[in-house]
Amino acid sequence: AQSVTQLDSQVPVFEEAPVELRCNYSSSVSVYLFWYVQYPNQGLQLLLKYLSGSTLVKGINGFEAEFNKSQTSFHLRKPSVHISDTAEYFCAVRVYSGGGADGLTFGKGTHLIIQP
Amino acid sequence: DAMVIQNPRYQVTQFGKPVTLSCSQTLNHNVMYWYQQKSSQAPKLLFHYYDKDFNNEADTPDNFQSRRPNTSFCFLDIRSPGLGDAAMYLCATRGRAGGNTEAFFGQGTRLTVV
Numbered sequence: 001a002q003s004v005t006q007l008d009s010q011v012p013v014f015e016e017a018p019v020e021l022r023c024n025y026s027s028s029v030s031v032y033l034f035w036y037v038q039y040p041n042q043g044l045q046l047l048l049k050y051l052s053g054s055t056l057v058k059g060i061n062g063f064e065a066e067f068n069k070s071q072t073s074f075h076l077r078k079p080s081v082h083i084s085d086t087a088e089y090f091c092a093v094r095v096y097s098g099g100g101a102d103g104l105t106f107g108k109g110t111h112l113i114i115q116p
Numbered sequence: 117d118a119m120v121i122q123n124p125r126y127q128v129t130q131f132g133k134p135v136t137l138s139c140s141q142t143l144n145h146n147v148m149y150w151y152q153q154k155s156s157q158a159p160k161l162l163f164h165y166y167d168k169d170f171n172n173e174a175d176t177p178d179n180f181q182s183r184r185p186n187t188s189f190c191f192l193d194i195r196s197p198g199l200g201d202a203a204m205y206l207c208a209t210r211g212r213a214g215g216n217t218e219a220f221f222g223q224g225t226r227l228t229v230v
Contacts, residue, residue: 106158
């Protein structure tokens with residue numbers, strides 16, 4: 001079975017400062033990797049995904065993430081945050097499953113708090 | 117433009133009174149999922165459909181059932197809600213099984229049990 005660890009439950013950052021949200025995963029098979037954002041009382045919105053190819057992936061709202069296979073990490077970064085980035089961020093994995101329809105396994109989430 | 121639509125957004129039900137949450141999609145996706153997200157926790161997969169094939173997660177309580185009458189609609193039935201079932205319920209779809217496709221989520225239904 002796979003698992004996802006988000007080391008920080010809460011990250012406070014000043015506006016316009018850079019931020020990194022950490023994500024590590026564990027899986028005995030290859031996985032696809034995702035970052036989702038959730039605003040209060042809303043569903044999940046995909047920020048970015050790693051499927052294959054270049055290990056640096058760019059997403060919406062200026063976010064990017066880098067897949068590091070040797071460290072089994074997929075950390076999310078943004079060079080300059082905005083107040084509107086305040087939200088809950090979830091890292092998730094899905095295993096390669098051939099013809100299966102496996103769901104996502106999520107980390108516990110990181111609450112990003114942007115301070116003015 | 118909403119692609120995965122959940123109704124209602126907020127649902128209050130009485131302890132032990134059956135309740136149904138609904139999800140519809142305009143994406144014509146094969147796969148539909150139901151997740152439960154309790155306060156300050158990660159979403160947890162309850163079950164999914166691949167077309168009409170139903171797949172239950174091993175630890176999903178029997179109190180939770182699902183129906184998918186057609187491609188567009190999927191329902192979550194909670195037969196006898198307990199206080200511990202209060203949560204946000206998220207529906208998601210995916211274009212096809214396997215492959216490198218992403219899941220699209222609805223806005224969720226927040227269930228309160230009184």
